[in-house]
Amino acid sequence: MYSLSYLSLLPLLLPLVAAHGHVTGIVVDGKWYTGWNAEMKYQNPIPPTAGWQADNLDNGFITPSDFAAANIICHKDAKNGNAYITAKAGSKVTFQWNTWPVSHKGPVFDYIAPCNGECTTVDKTSLQFTKFVQGAWISGNNPGSWVTDDLVKSNNSWTTTIPSGIAPGNYVIRHEIIALHAAGQTNGAQAYPQCVNFKIEGSGTQTLSGGAKATTFYKASDPGIKFDLYSKFTGYTIPGPALQTLKKRDEREHAREWVE
Numbered sequence: 001m002y003s004l005s006y007l008s009l010l011p012l013l014l015p016l017v018a019a020h021g022h023v024t025g026i027v028v029d030g031k032w033y034t035g036w037n038a039e040m041k042y043q044n045p046i047p048p049t050a051g052w053q054a055d056n057l058d059n060g061f062i063t064p065s066d067f068a069a070a071n072i073i074c075h076k077d078a079k080n081g082n083a084y085i086t087a088k089a090g091s092k093v094t095f096q097w098n099t100w101p102v103s104h105k106g107p108v109f110d111y112i113a114p115c116n117g118e119c120t121t122v123d124k125t126s127l128q129f130t131k132f133v134q135g136a137w138i139s140g141n142n143p144g145s146w147v148t149d150d151l152v153k154s155n156n157s158w159t160t161t162i163p164s165g166i167a168p169g170n171y172v173i174r175h176e177i178i179a180l181h182a183a184g185q186t187n188g189a190q191a192y193p194q195c196v197n198f199k200i201e202g203s204g205t206q207t208l209s210g211g212a213k214a215t216t217f218y219k220a221s222d223p224g225i226k227f228d229l230y231s232k233f234t235g236y237t238i239p240g241p242a243l244q245t246l247k248k249r250d251e252r253e254h255a256r257e258w259v260e
Protein backbone atom coordinates (compact mmCIF):
# COMPACT_ATOMS: atom_id res chain seq x y z
CA MET A 1 0.00 0.00 0.00
CA TYR A 2 2.79 2.41 0.83
CA SER A 3 4.49 1.91 -2.52
CA LEU A 4 1.16 2.56 -4.20
CA SER A 5 0.74 5.89 -2.45
CA TYR A 6 4.26 6.86 -3.47
CA LEU A 7 3.34 6.13 -7.05
CA SER A 8 0.22 8.22 -6.77
CA LEU A 9 2.37 11.17 -5.68
CA LEU A 10 4.44 11.07 -8.86
CA PRO A 11 2.11 13.22 -10.96
CA LEU A 12 2.27 15.87 -8.25
CA LEU A 13 6.06 15.85 -8.23
CA LEU A 14 6.52 16.00 -11.99
CA PRO A 15 5.68 19.72 -12.37
CA LEU A 16 8.77 20.49 -10.28
CA VAL A 17 10.97 19.41 -13.16
CA ALA A 18 8.55 20.43 -15.87
CA ALA A 19 9.43 22.47 -18.91
CA HIS A 20 9.33 26.23 -18.81
CA GLY A 21 9.11 29.13 -21.14
CA HIS A 22 9.17 30.34 -24.68
CA VAL A 23 9.93 33.66 -26.35
CA THR A 24 6.61 35.42 -26.87
CA GLY A 25 8.01 38.50 -28.54
CA ILE A 26 11.03 40.49 -29.59
CA VAL A 27 11.43 44.22 -29.00
CA VAL A 28 13.77 46.10 -31.34
CA ASP A 29 14.45 49.77 -30.68
CA GLY A 30 11.21 49.95 -28.69
CA LYS A 31 8.98 48.19 -31.21
CA TRP A 32 7.25 44.88 -30.37
CA TYR A 33 7.27 41.93 -32.77
CA THR A 34 5.26 38.81 -31.99
CA GLY A 35 7.44 35.75 -31.59
CA TRP A 36 6.68 32.11 -32.21
CA ASN A 37 3.86 30.72 -30.12
CA ALA A 38 3.34 26.99 -30.62
CA GLU A 39 -0.44 27.51 -30.63
CA MET A 40 0.05 29.23 -33.99
CA LYS A 41 0.58 25.84 -35.57
CA TYR A 42 -3.20 25.32 -35.47
CA GLN A 43 -3.77 28.43 -37.58
CA ASN A 44 -3.93 28.27 -41.36
CA PRO A 45 -2.02 30.06 -42.65
CA ILE A 46 0.50 30.42 -39.84
CA PRO A 47 0.69 34.14 -38.94
CA PRO A 48 3.80 36.03 -39.98
CA THR A 49 6.52 35.82 -37.37
CA ALA A 50 10.27 36.14 -37.53
CA GLY A 51 10.43 33.57 -34.74
CA TRP A 52 11.26 30.09 -35.97
CA GLN A 53 8.43 27.63 -35.61
CA ALA A 54 8.92 24.81 -33.14
CA ASP A 55 6.90 22.07 -31.55
CA ASN A 56 7.14 23.52 -28.04
CA LEU A 57 3.53 23.80 -26.99
CA ASP A 58 4.65 22.28 -23.67
CA ASN A 59 7.23 25.09 -23.19
CA GLY A 60 9.64 22.21 -23.55
CA PHE A 61 13.38 21.88 -23.92
CA ILE A 62 16.10 19.92 -25.66
CA THR A 63 18.02 17.40 -23.55
CA PRO A 64 21.75 16.65 -23.88
CA SER A 65 20.93 13.36 -25.62
CA ASP A 66 19.69 15.56 -28.50
CA PHE A 67 22.58 18.05 -28.49
CA ALA A 68 24.15 16.54 -31.62
CA ALA A 69 20.81 16.31 -33.44
CA ALA A 70 18.91 18.87 -35.50
CA ASN A 71 16.55 19.72 -32.61
CA ILE A 72 19.28 21.69 -30.84
CA ILE A 73 19.59 24.12 -33.77
CA CYS A 74 16.32 26.03 -33.38
CA HIS A 75 14.31 23.84 -30.96
CA LYS A 76 12.13 20.77 -31.51
CA ASP A 77 11.19 20.03 -35.14
CA ALA A 78 11.94 23.67 -35.97
CA LYS A 79 10.92 25.22 -39.25
CA ASN A 80 12.05 28.55 -40.67
CA GLY A 81 10.37 31.69 -39.42
CA ASN A 82 8.24 33.06 -42.27
CA ALA A 83 9.04 36.77 -41.73
CA TYR A 84 11.87 39.11 -40.72
CA ILE A 85 12.48 41.76 -38.15
CA THR A 86 14.31 44.73 -39.62
CA ALA A 87 17.00 46.08 -37.31
CA LYS A 88 20.14 48.13 -37.56
CA ALA A 89 23.61 47.03 -36.68
CA GLY A 90 23.92 48.27 -33.09
CA SER A 91 20.17 47.98 -32.37
CA LYS A 92 19.05 46.82 -28.94
CA VAL A 93 17.09 43.58 -29.15
CA THR A 94 15.03 42.30 -26.22
CA PHE A 95 13.84 38.71 -26.10
CA GLN A 96 10.69 38.51 -23.99
CA TRP A 97 9.98 35.16 -22.34
CA ASN A 98 6.45 34.36 -21.20
CA THR A 99 7.80 33.20 -17.85
CA TRP A 100 11.03 31.99 -16.33
CA PRO A 101 11.27 30.22 -12.96
CA VAL A 102 14.00 31.48 -10.61
CA SER A 103 14.95 27.84 -10.02
CA HIS A 104 15.96 27.43 -13.70
CA LYS A 105 19.41 28.96 -13.28
CA GLY A 106 22.09 28.68 -15.93
CA PRO A 107 23.86 30.31 -18.86
CA VAL A 108 22.25 32.52 -21.50
CA PHE A 109 23.66 32.83 -25.00
CA ASP A 110 23.14 34.79 -28.20
CA TYR A 111 24.49 33.42 -31.47
CA ILE A 112 24.24 34.83 -34.97
CA ALA A 113 24.44 33.12 -38.36
CA PRO A 114 24.34 34.63 -41.86
CA CYS A 115 21.67 33.03 -44.06
CA ASN A 116 23.57 33.70 -47.31
CA GLY A 117 20.17 34.18 -48.93
CA GLU A 118 16.72 33.99 -47.40
CA CYS A 119 16.42 32.96 -43.75
CA THR A 120 12.82 31.98 -44.49
CA THR A 121 14.03 29.08 -46.63
CA VAL A 122 17.61 28.38 -45.55
CA ASP A 123 18.45 24.80 -44.57
CA LYS A 124 18.88 25.05 -40.80
CA THR A 125 21.58 22.38 -40.82
CA SER A 126 23.76 24.67 -42.94
CA LEU A 127 23.72 27.58 -40.45
CA GLN A 128 27.12 28.51 -39.02
CA PHE A 129 26.63 30.31 -35.72
CA THR A 130 28.96 32.76 -34.02
CA LYS A 131 28.50 33.25 -30.30
CA PHE A 132 28.46 36.99 -29.60
CA VAL A 133 26.99 37.23 -26.09
CA GLN A 134 27.28 34.91 -23.13
CA GLY A 135 26.49 35.11 -19.45
CA ALA A 136 26.34 32.51 -16.72
CA TRP A 137 27.43 32.29 -13.11
CA ILE A 138 27.79 35.54 -11.16
CA SER A 139 28.56 34.57 -7.54
CA GLY A 140 27.86 32.19 -4.69
CA ASN A 141 26.92 28.54 -4.94
CA ASN A 142 24.27 26.02 -4.00
CA PRO A 143 22.75 27.43 -6.17
CA GLY A 144 24.36 30.92 -6.31
CA SER A 145 23.46 33.89 -8.42
CA TRP A 146 23.19 33.57 -12.22
CA VAL A 147 22.35 35.78 -15.19
CA THR A 148 18.98 34.03 -15.37
CA ASP A 149 18.20 35.81 -12.08
CA ASP A 150 18.77 39.10 -13.92
CA LEU A 151 16.54 37.87 -16.71
CA VAL A 152 13.73 37.09 -14.24
CA LYS A 153 14.17 40.47 -12.51
CA SER A 154 13.94 42.18 -15.90
CA ASN A 155 10.37 40.92 -16.32
CA ASN A 156 11.62 37.67 -17.89
CA SER A 157 13.46 39.51 -20.63
CA TRP A 158 16.99 39.55 -22.01
CA THR A 159 18.43 42.49 -23.91
CA THR A 160 21.29 42.15 -26.31
CA THR A 161 22.91 44.39 -28.91
CA ILE A 162 23.33 43.48 -32.55
CA PRO A 163 27.06 43.74 -33.29
CA SER A 164 27.56 47.31 -34.46
CA GLY A 165 30.06 46.57 -37.19
CA ILE A 166 28.25 43.66 -38.83
CA ALA A 167 27.67 43.78 -42.57
CA PRO A 168 24.06 44.27 -43.65
CA GLY A 169 22.15 41.15 -44.66
CA ASN A 170 19.85 38.37 -43.53
CA TYR A 171 20.75 36.65 -40.29
CA VAL A 172 19.32 34.19 -37.79
CA ILE A 173 19.91 35.12 -34.16
CA ARG A 174 19.73 32.11 -31.88
CA HIS A 175 18.91 33.10 -28.29
CA GLU A 176 19.19 30.32 -25.73
CA ILE A 177 18.87 29.57 -22.03
CA ILE A 178 20.29 26.37 -20.59
CA ALA A 179 18.63 25.51 -17.27
CA LEU A 180 20.81 23.60 -14.84
CA HIS A 181 18.41 22.84 -11.97
CA ALA A 182 18.43 19.13 -12.86
CA ALA A 183 21.88 19.07 -14.49
CA GLY A 184 23.58 17.26 -11.61
CA GLN A 185 22.49 14.09 -13.33
CA THR A 186 23.55 13.06 -16.82
CA ASN A 187 21.11 14.30 -19.43
CA GLY A 188 19.46 16.61 -16.88
CA ALA A 189 20.34 19.98 -18.43
CA GLN A 190 17.57 21.69 -20.39
CA ALA A 191 18.31 23.81 -23.47
CA TYR A 192 15.69 26.32 -24.61
CA PRO A 193 16.81 27.77 -27.97
CA GLN A 194 14.78 30.21 -30.05
CA CYS A 195 15.81 31.37 -33.52
CA VAL A 196 14.65 34.68 -35.00
CA ASN A 197 15.13 36.06 -38.53
CA PHE A 198 16.63 39.52 -38.87
CA LYS A 199 17.24 41.81 -41.80
CA ILE A 200 20.16 43.85 -40.54
CA GLU A 201 20.77 47.26 -42.08
CA GLY A 202 23.72 49.56 -41.78
CA SER A 203 27.09 50.34 -43.21
CA GLY A 204 29.06 47.71 -41.34
CA THR A 205 31.60 45.69 -43.24
CA GLN A 206 32.36 42.81 -40.90
CA THR A 207 31.38 39.44 -42.24
CA LEU A 208 31.25 36.39 -40.02
CA SER A 209 33.62 33.52 -40.39
CA GLY A 210 34.61 30.70 -38.15
CA GLY A 211 31.09 29.99 -36.97
CA ALA A 212 30.03 26.53 -35.86
CA LYS A 213 27.03 24.31 -36.39
CA ALA A 214 24.75 24.23 -33.36
CA THR A 215 24.97 20.44 -33.36
CA THR A 216 28.63 20.78 -32.33
CA PHE A 217 28.15 23.27 -29.45
CA TYR A 218 27.62 21.06 -26.42
CA LYS A 219 28.17 17.53 -25.20
CA ALA A 220 26.35 15.79 -22.33
CA SER A 221 29.68 15.36 -20.51
CA ASP A 222 30.77 19.03 -20.75
CA PRO A 223 31.53 20.40 -17.27
CA GLY A 224 29.05 23.22 -17.86
CA ILE A 225 26.32 20.82 -19.00
CA LYS A 226 26.62 18.10 -16.37
CA PHE A 227 26.86 20.44 -13.40
CA ASP A 228 25.53 20.18 -9.86
CA LEU A 229 23.93 23.51 -9.02
CA TYR A 230 23.29 22.29 -5.49
CA SER A 231 26.91 21.86 -4.44
CA LYS A 232 29.69 24.06 -3.04
CA PHE A 233 31.16 24.93 -6.44
CA THR A 234 33.67 27.76 -6.84
CA GLY A 235 33.51 28.24 -10.60
CA TYR A 236 31.64 27.38 -13.73
CA THR A 237 32.96 26.44 -17.17
CA ILE A 238 30.75 28.10 -19.76
CA PRO A 239 29.80 25.53 -22.41
CA GLY A 240 29.86 25.96 -26.15
CA PRO A 241 32.18 27.71 -28.56
CA ALA A 242 34.31 30.69 -27.51
CA LEU A 243 32.93 34.18 -27.77
CA GLN A 244 33.94 35.66 -31.10
CA THR A 245 35.34 39.11 -31.37
CA LEU A 246 33.51 41.19 -33.93
CA LYS A 247 34.30 44.54 -32.48
CA LYS A 248 35.29 44.74 -28.88
CA ARG A 249 33.63 47.14 -26.52
CA ASP A 250 34.63 47.65 -22.93
CA GLU A 251 31.34 46.98 -21.30
CA ARG A 252 30.39 44.39 -18.75
CA GLU A 253 27.19 43.82 -16.92
CA HIS A 254 27.54 41.33 -14.10
CA ALA A 255 29.17 38.24 -15.55
CA ARG A 256 27.78 38.96 -18.96
CA GLU A 257 30.40 39.61 -21.58
CA TRP A 258 29.63 41.69 -24.61
CA VAL A 259 31.57 41.38 -27.78
CA GLU A 260 30.48 43.40 -30.72
Ligand SMILES: [Cu+2]
Pocket: 016, 017, 018, 019, 020, 101, 104
Ligand atom coordinates in the same frame (compact mmCIF):
# COMPACT_ATOMS: atom_id res chain seq x y z
CU1 LIG B 1 10.74 24.05 -16.01
